[in-house]
Amino acid sequence: MPLESGLLDILACPACHAPLTEDQDQEATDSELRCTGQDCGLVYPVRDGIPVLLVDEARRPE
Template identity: 35%
Template sequence: MTDADQPSPPAPQGVEVDPRLLEVLVCPVTHGALELDRVKGELISRSARLAYPIRDGVPIMLPEEARDLTDAD
């Protein structure tokens, strides 16, 4: 079976994070505001150009775990 024959993965269902937690979280690099991307399951720091993953509803606020934002993001 080739990659083309395999079904595509299901679309993300979206994540939920406690709104009170989102009020107090800041980027650990810049100490700036974060944006929630429910579809990708990430907290976005535009100033640091990083996207922090959310796993099982828990934001992983470690710069080494973050994804670099691209120009398309």
């Protein structure tokens, strides 16, 4: 489920405050938000259309 229009404009990574981009997995129903910071790069889950912007819930990219 894509995020509401304009939501990405106001969201930022809680760890480094860089902008986030949405990654939509073709097989999954939920997307992920990826930090665009060069030193950070955390990936945050989106569950049932709600971004979970908790550093403890984020994962490092592979």
